[in-house]
Amino acid sequence: MSTQNLVETHNLTKEYGKVRCVDSVNMRVAPGAVYGFLGPNGAGKSTTLKMILGLAKPTAGDITLFGTPVNEKNRIGLLKQTGSLIESPSYYGHLTGEENLQIIQTLKGCSEKDIDKVLKIVRLDEARKKLVNHYSLGMKQRLGLAAALLGFPKLLILDEPTNGLDPAGIQEMRNLIRSLPEAYGMTILVSSHLLSEIDQMADHVGIIRKGELVYQDSLESLHAHAREQIALRVSHTAIAADLLRQNGMEVSQEEDYLLLPMLDDKQVAALCRQLISQNVSLYRIEKREKSLEDIFLSLTGKESSL
Amino acid sequence: MKSSFRKAVRAERLKLKRSPVWLAFIALPMISAFFGTFNYLNNIEILKSEWFSLWTQHSLFLCYFFMPALIGTYCSYLWRLEHTRHNWNSFLTSPLPFPALYFGKLAQAVFMAVLGNLWIFFLYYICGKLSGLNSPFPKDAASWFLFGTIGAVAVCCVQLFFSLVIRSFAVPIGIAMAGGILGLWVTNKGMGLCYPYSLYSIGMRANNPNLELDIGAHLVNSAGYIVLFAALSVLYLRRHEISAN
Amino acid sequence: MITLQMEFKKIRRKKIGLTMFALLGIQFAWLLWSTNNPNEQELLQGWLGHLQSQPLICAIMMPTIMSVLASRLADIEHKGNTYKQLKTLKTAGALYRAKVLCGFLFLFLMTAANFLFLLLLGYKYGYVGNPDPKAYLAAFILQIACCLSLYLLQLDLSMLFFNQMIPLVVGLCGSMLGVILMYLKTYSFLPWGGFLSSALVMMDWNPDTRVITYYYRDYTPIELFAVAMIFVWIVFFYTAGKILFTRKES
Numbered sequence: 001m002s003t004q005n006l007v008e009t010h011n012l013t014k015e016y017g018k019v020r021c022v023d024s025v026n027m028r029v030a031p032g033a034v035y036g037f038l039g040p041n042g043a044g045k046s047t048t049l050k051m052i053l054g055l056a057k058p059t060a061g062d063i064t065l066f067g068t069p070v071n072e073k074n075r076i077g078l079l080k081q082t083g084s085l086i087e088s089p090s091y092y093g094h095l096t097g098e099e100n101l102q103i104i105q106t107l108k109g110c111s112e113k114d115i116d117k118v119l120k121i122v123r124l125d126e127a128r129k130k131l132v133n134h135y136s137l138g139m140k141q142r143l144g145l146a147a148a149l150l151g152f153p154k155l156l157i158l159d160e161p162t163n164g165l166d167p168a169g170i171q172e173m174r175n176l177i178r179s180l181p182e183a184y185g186m187t188i189l190v191s192s193h194l195l196s197e198i199d200q201m202a203d204h205v206g207i208i209r210k211g212e213l214v215y216q217d218s219l220e221s222l223h224a225h226a227r228e229q230i231a232l233r234v235s236h237t238a239i240a241a242d243l244l245r246q247n248g249m250e251v252s253q254e255e256d257y258l259l260l261p262m263l264d265d266k267q268v269a270a271l272c273r274q275l276i277s278q279n280v281s282l283y284r285i286e287k288r289e290k291s292l293e294d295i296f297l298s299l300t301g302k303e304s305s306l
Numbered sequence: 307m308k309s310s311f312r313k314a315v316r317a318e319r320l321k322l323k324r325s326p327v328w329l330a331f332i333a334l335p336m337i338s339a340f341f342g343t344f345n346y347l348n349n350i351e352i353l354k355s356e357w358f359s360l361w362t363q364h365s366l367f368l369c370y371f372f373m374p375a376l377i378g379t380y381c382s383y384l385w386r387l388e389h390t391r392h393n394w395n396s397f398l399t400s401p402l403p404f405p406a407l408y409f410g411k412l413a414q415a416v417f418m419a420v421l422g423n424l425w426i427f428f429l430y431y432i433c434g435k436l437s438g439l440n441s442p443f444p445k446d447a448a449s450w451f452l453f454g455t456i457g458a459v460a461v462c463c464v465q466l467f468f469s470l471v472i473r474s475f476a477v478p479i480g481i482a483m484a485g486g487i488l489g490l491w492v493t494n495k496g497m498g499l500c501y502p503y504s505l506y507s508i509g510m511r512a513n514n515p516n517l518e519l520d521i522g523a524h525l526v527n528s529a530g531y532i533v534l535f536a537a538l539s540v541l542y543l544r545r546h547e548i549s550a551n
Numbered sequence: 552m553i554t555l556q557m558e559f560k561k562i563r564r565k566k567i568g569l570t571m572f573a574l575l576g577i578q579f580a581w582l583l584w585s586t587n588n589p590n591e592q593e594l595l596q597g598w599l600g601h602l603q604s605q606p607l608i609c610a611i612m613m614p615t616i617m618s619v620l621a622s623r624l625a626d627i628e629h630k631g632n633t634y635k636q637l638k639t640l641k642t643a644g645a646l647y648r649a650k651v652l653c654g655f656l657f658l659f660l661m662t663a664a665n666f667l668f669l670l671l672l673g674y675k676y677g678y679v680g681n682p683d684p685k686a687y688l689a690a691f692i693l694q695i696a697c698c699l700s701l702y703l704l705q706l707d708l709s710m711l712f713f714n715q716m717i718p719l720v721v722g723l724c725g726s727m728l729g730v731i732l733m734y735l736k737t738y739s740f741l742p743w744g745g746f747l748s749s750a751l752v753m754m755d756w757n758p759d760t761r762v763i764t765y766y767y768r769d770y771t772p773i774e775l776f777a778v779a780m781i782f783v784w785i786v787f788f789y790t791a792g793k794i795l796f797t798r799k800e801s
Contacts (some may be wrong), residue, residue: 053399072544079401090396092387093713094324106317107400109309147396330720334727341731367730375615375723383716390630475715476622477570483615483726484577491584 004067006031006155006187007052012061014047014211021047023211024061029189029204032181036202036219037191038296044211045191046087049159052189053084065155080108083153085161089144093133097124097143100132101150110151118146121176138169145173156180158190162197174201195296207299214299226292228262233284240280244271259288310402314410317400318384322414327383331422334376338368339429343437357444358515360434364426369454369512371486373422374461374503378482380418381465382475384411389473404543408466408536415466419458423510427451446515453509453524460502460528463535470539499523502531558624558649567623567657574616575661579668581608589676592763597678599752599765601669602690606750609694610729614743617701618709618722620657624650625709643797650706651789658698666691686767690751696781697745701725703788704742710796737768738777742784748777 007029014022022044029035039045050056052063054075063070065078091100101115119125122142127135132143141161148156161177162170178201180186192198198205198219205222207215215222233256234240241258244251252259263271272282342363346353353359388397400407427450431443464485468478482503489504498504499520505528511517585604589597666687673682708718725743732739738748755764768774 050395053395055395055398076401076403079399082399084395084399086392086395086399088392090391090393092321092393093391095321099320099323103317103320104396106313106320107402109313109401325714325716327716330716330723333720334723337724337727337731341734345734367727371611372723372727375726376720379716379719379723382719383714386715474623475626476619476719479719480570480574480616480619483612484574487577487581487612491580 004031005029005064006033006066007035007189008064009048009052010062010064012048012051012063013059014044014051014056015059021211022051022058025208025211025213026216027206027213028216029187031187032185033204034178034181034188034190034202036198036205037189037208038195038198038205039191039193039208041193043193043208045193045208046159048208049084049086049157049189049191053082053086053157054079055086080151081154082157083148083150083155084157084159085144085148086157086159088163089140089147091132091135091140091143094131096129096131097135097139097146098128100143101147104147104150108151114150114152118149121149122146123172137164138166141165141169141173145176152184152186154186156186156188158188160192161190162192162194170197177201195292199292207296209299222292222295225295226290229288229290230260230263230268231257231284231286231288232260232282233257234275235281235283236279239278240275243274243278243280247274257284257286262287310406311409314400314402314406315413318410318414321387325383327380328418328421330376330379331418332425334372335368335422335426335429338372339364339426339433342368343433347437355515356439356441357434360437360439361430361444361450361511361515362513364430364433365507365510365512368426369507369510370490370503371483373426373458374465374486374489374506375479375483376422377415377419377458377461378465378469378479378485381411381415381462382469382478384414384466385469386475389475398543404540408540408543411466412462412536415462416459419462420455423451423455423458444515446511449519450509450511450515453519453521454506454511455509456525456528457502457504457506457509460505460531460535463532463539464502467535467539467542471542499527505531555649555652558653561627562624562653567620570623571616571620571657571661572664574612574619575664578608578612578665581612582668582672586672586676589678594677595679596763596765597673597676598680598682599767601673601682602686602752603750603754603765605665605669605690605694606746607733609697610733610743610746611726613698613746614701614725614729615719615722617658617698618705618719618725620654621702621705621709622715622718624654625706626715628710629713629715644793647710647792647796650710651703651792654702654706655699658702659695662691662695662698665694686751690749693749693751693778693781694746696785697749700742700745700781700784700788703785703792707788707792707795710792738774740777740780742781742788744777745781745784748774749781 005028007027009025009027012022012025012027013020025048027048037045037048047056051058052065052070054070066081068074068078070078092103097119098115101118105112105115119128122145124139124142124146127139132140135143141164145158145161148158158177162173165173174197177188177190180188190201203219205215205217205219206213232240237253237256237258241251241253244258244260249260268285275282343360346360346363353363388394397407427447430447434443465478465482468481472478485503489498489501489507492498492501493504493508498508505524508517508519509524511519582604586600593600670682705718705722708721709715712718728741728743729746732744732747736747737753738744751768752765753768755766
């Protein structure tokens with residue numbers, strides 16, 4: 001079983017004129033993963049994905065796909081194993097959904113039967129003979145996904161696939177994407193600016209901000225950082241903090257609250273008794289959860305490291 | 307290599323489904339032929355060279371102005387399919403070599419140009435017969451068709467390049483029309499064979515059926531323009547980071 | 552007014568002016584070529600001669616040039632897929648007016664440049680006498696009117712169809728018609744015959760003496776009607792455009 005990364009970038013950088021859109025990104029996507037590429041709008045997600053697909057040329061750094069360097073020579077071989085949906089779904093409006101897929105199928109050289117399969121997967125079977133000009137945005141998005149799925153490539157790159165979909169459509173798309181690695185052995189690289197979306201779809205996450213990759217790990221680890229905490233507001237903060245630290249607890253302070261790792265009821269009771277015995281009055285005891293949003297914001301909003 | 311060219315051509319043909327653009331190639335030569343014949347019959351006392359005179363009436367405006375503009379329109383349409391609806395991303399990530407992708411477009415343009423030319427000559431024959439011309443159909447017409455088509459391929463390559471690099475649909479058509487008109491002036495100055503648009507009109511012997519064509523120069527120059535503009539187009543596809551917007 | 556400003560913002564960097572004046576340049580080149588090295592006869596009648604040839608050149612080139620202009624202006628919305636948004640802003644009528652005005656400004660400037668060139672050319676060659684100001688003014692206005700009627704037709708078509716092939720082929724057919732009508736008649740009720748109908752000066756060629764004489768056309772009632780038709784077409788295409796566009800379901 002190969003542990004080699006499916007997608008690897010080394011110091012990938014892209015400058016447009018003087019503006020550095022992507023800055024020394026070292027992305028690692030493991031085989032079979034659903035890698036969520038997360039970042040606010042304009043962070044460099046689309047640009048990075050374009051470089052991976054060869055639609056844009058890196059200013060510096062390199063990219064390896066399936067262990068092969070991404071360059072002009074390997075372009076065709078790599079593209080044959082990759083399906084993509086970048087920026088907006090592309091389509092020829094004057095043709096039907098089926099005809100659009102026939103074009104992709106011809107170019108990719110895959111079997112015509114694949115068209116039936118992918119239409120079923122994205123549930124566009126009923127609308128296959130309808131002109132794409134008459135499709136809703138959600139249908140166009142699904143058609144774009146169907147086109148990317150043709151040939152059942154090893155790597156699927158999806159740029160904001162749920163853009164413009166209604167909640168039901170988003171749910172559907174999410175479930176679909178989640179099912180692909182197991183059902184077809186695909187690796188998915190999906191980008192989004194919505195944390196909630198990545199949270200529900202991916203198992204790995206890379207967070208990009210102003211062109212820099214500020215976090216890259218499994219989603220579990222990210223959740224681990226979003227731990228529950230106990231928050232205390234007391235009369236003598238410094239004394240209380242010392243006391244707690246002497247007990248071997250990790251204490252941090254946020255404004256006039258002391259933050260402790262999560263404790264069970266017995267521990268909380270013991271803590272309170274201890275503080276009171278030292279003449280420290282307790283004003284507030286709260287259960288706090290540092291939300292994923294907060295982590296995301298702290299990573300993308302201000303300087304921070306985990 | 308060959309299979310990728312075949313795939314590209316097939317894909318392009320699929321894209322042109324439900325695009326009745328070929329109607330223009332039917333209509334314009336018909337209007338021109340009808341009017342040309344009418345003009346011929348009206349001036350038959352002056353136009354004494356029968357088939358050759360008829361050809362001068364059919365070909366002048368068509369070959370110098372309208373066919374280049376029509377070819378330009380078609381080439382613009384071929385690239386417009388990719389210029390719109392974010393199709394560049396999909397086009398450039400097709401697992402085919404860039405020359406094949408280009409060739410797919412060129413094949414469609416040339417196919418249409420050949421059909422257009424065939425239609426022009428068919429109309430010429432019919433109109434001649436309907437005008438009561440009993441002398442045999444000029445054998446030279448085969449040469450006009452051949453070199454006209456070769457010249458048309460050169461125009462296709464030039465126009466495909468302009469339509470590729472200029473995102474607007476209409477501007478390359480303006481260029482084609484201007485190019486065709488300038489071709490009249492260039493031909494007049496005797497430099498027609500150096501200029502792509504007039505390679506078409508001279509090849510067709512437009513307005514000048516008695517012309518002794520310098521075949522070598524025509525072939526070499528046509529090949530030159532074809533190779534040059536095809537290479538430029540492929541280079542552009544390869545190098546340029548085309549934003550889908 | 553704001554919509555007009557918006558329109559200009561949209562076309563910035565689209566080099567429409569460049570395109571238009573390049574096409575105008577071709578017209579100038581043609582004019583230059585056809586009037587080069589005037590002989591004595593031509594110098595005597597030069598000012599009249601301009602008024603005879605100008606409408607004919609326009610008849611061939613303007614239908615296509617106007618189709619390119621209209622296509623450029625309409626295509627901005629097709630490409631950006633903005634027709635939907637703009638319509639919901641209840642400014643559909645204002646948008647149409649803005650495009651009409653914008654195009655009109657271009658064609659006005661082009662016609663002005665055109666006539667300036669005619670004047671400069673005439674003085675450079677040393678045409679005898681001076682141009683008749685009333686005739687030239689009338690010709691100027693009529694050329695603008697003809698161009699406007701064609702522009703409006705093309706704008707309507709370009710906004711109606713996403714596939715710009717249709718309006719551009721109409722433009723090419725219009726140019727072809729321009730050539731044909733030139734040979735057949737001295738007036739026409741069709742929009743593409745406007746230039747022909749509004750040609751103030753006619754040419755007479757005597758095959759025996761080989762002398763060309765220019766003279767002012769003596770308009771018959773039906774020819775005057777044909778000139779009036781140009782303005783009817785302007786109103787018709789403008790109204791049709793307003794209705795079509797404010798009613799169109801994208």
